[in-house]
Amino acid sequence: MKIVIIPSGFKECLNAEEVASSMDTGIRRFDRNVETVVIPMIDGGEGFAETIINIKKGKLIYKKVTGPVGEQIMSHFGVYKEKGIKTAVIEMAAVAGLKLVPRSMRNPLETTTFGVGELITAALDENVDHIIIGCGDSGTSDGGAGMAQALGVQFLNQHHQLLDIRGGGDLSQVEHIDLSHLDQRVAKVNIDVACNWHNILCGEKGVARVFAPQKGATPEEVEILSDGLEHYASLIQEAMGVDVRVIPGSGASGGLGAGLLAFTNAVLHPRYDIIMQYIQLEDHIQGADLVLTAEGCLDGQTPNGKIPSEVSRIAKLAGVPVIAITGTIGEGASINYTSGIDAYISIIQKPTSLESAMEEAAIWIADSAEAAIRQIQIGYNIAQRKYKRDVI
Structure with a gap:
């Protein structure tokens, strides 16, 4: 057998x-x-970076970055080189995953993807040509706003005062998006995102309503998050001309998919389209x-x-x-x-x-x-x- x-x-x-x-x-x-x-098997969540780096015989780089509740943690990303192309592999779960949020602090109104942006910056510092980002097992619902801040995007209130977005609960305060300080290197690197293609940012099946309760949100907090992400999406459409509300994958990792799509040179992919390039299940299952x-x-x-x-x-x-x-x-x-x-x-x-x-x-x-x-x-x-x- x-x-x-x-x-x-x-x-x-x-x-x-x-x-x-x-x-x-x-x-x-x-x-x-x-x-x-x-x-x-990996799905873009926990173990994504380490598994791919092991397959490609690359190396893991460890770096102290901002964790999901704002404290400094030791995280990692991987780098491998193949056919002259240097690729970084980033796993959002390793820096903003639910596992990193203490049970007593589980509230997606207050958790951030800032560390994801810090890892992207660290990968850019390695002069990579390509970045793969695995979205899964997140403890956040900030639409990728924290990640964007780490890359230089500035979010302003109605008085054009700079905001510090600490979680999805702050999105409703944003009235303007300033891209003038965005790290320009993100536009020059190919970024592929492995995400759950079924997850969208907004609406009745939006990421806040579907997944925020699993991250500790009460019914009232779910509505705050949902309204905040809808508002955030309208500002992105105004600033960049792209409607991220229902794009497949936009809701991945609490809306990180939408943030990557809006603020970086990212392409969202059904996660198994990327993962199956590394793990050939059909060959093993046959017979x-x-x-x-x-x-x-x-x-x-x-x-x-x-x-x-x-x-x-x-x-x-x-x-x-x-x-x-x-x-x-x-x-x-x-x-x-x-x-x-x-x-x-x-x-x-x-x-x-x-x-x-x-x-x-x-x-x-x-x-x-x-x-x-x-x-x-x-x-x-x-x-x-x-x-x-x-x-x-």
């Missing part, structure tokens, strides 16, 4: 490599002779008997560009069944049955706190993977007995 293991990470708990290792452990507890192919994938929470949003959905899409083209292992099963999860996932299993084994579940996650993932393979073996044995009876 050949099993291909292609998980996402469990956000704030285990990265994709750790999840994959646990799944492989569970399978091998049942049968050490099973052929497994382990492919920890497999089973694909195991994983995600921290499987719910009605999973088909909208999440890793299990992309994995199952490719597996279905190859006629390979898919089982998803998940931390929690959320609202609307059954829709995944129609998008290519044949079965899903929660790792939760008993009533428990979130903290305890995170501590036990690696063990429970292994247990769930083993249970899945044992159930498949039962089905195989039943089919074999039925075949023998029918033949006789």
Whole structure:
């Protein structure tokens, strides 16, 4: 039996490599002779830069920058050179990710992407020709305004006084955008952004309403953020002539996609269009008997560009069944049955706190993977007995 293991990470708990290792452990507890192919999957979020740099044999550069709640943190970006082109790989999660926001401080009204702009500046200082930015797992909803400030964009109030945008809650105060101090190097470097193509900036399905509650926003704060991003988008349209409200990917990472589109020489891409240039899933899935994938929470949003959905899409083209292992099963999860996932299993084994579940996650993932393979073996044995009876 050949099993291909292609998980996402469990956000704030285990990265994709750790999840994959646990799944492989569970399978091998049942049968050490099973052929497994382990492919920890990235989606632009946590692990994006390190994974690509490892594949390209580049180097990680560590730098102290501004974290999402305004404190100085040590972050990183990667650099590799290929065919004479020097490329930087930036992962927004490594500088403004939700994991970096203490639970007691989770309020996207007050979290910033300023550090993303600082990493872009640091990459430009390395004289790169190309920048790839992974958008995912963000703890922000400032429309990329913090990033823009770090690059020199100035936001002014109605009295033309300089504002310091500290989070999405400040966007409603902006009345003018001054581009005269913008770092001109961003216009001379090709910037490709790997983002969730389904995320848009504004409207009923805008990023504030869909994702801000996951980042700690109350219903009232969601409306403040939504109104602020709408106002921000109108100012961008006035200053630059581009309407970023519903451009695919504009809502990625709390609207960072829109900020990159407006203030840099960036092109937004469906994240897997970029990621699949580095990870050839089709080659590994072809000829497999089973694909195991994983995600921290499987719910009605999973088909909208999440890793299990992309994995199952490719597996279905190859006629390979898919089982998803998940931390929690959320609202609307059954829709995944129609998008290519044949079965899903929660790792939760008993009533428990979130903290305890995170501590036990690696063990429970292994247990769930083993249970899945044992159930498949039962089905195989039943089919074999039925075949023998029918033949006789």
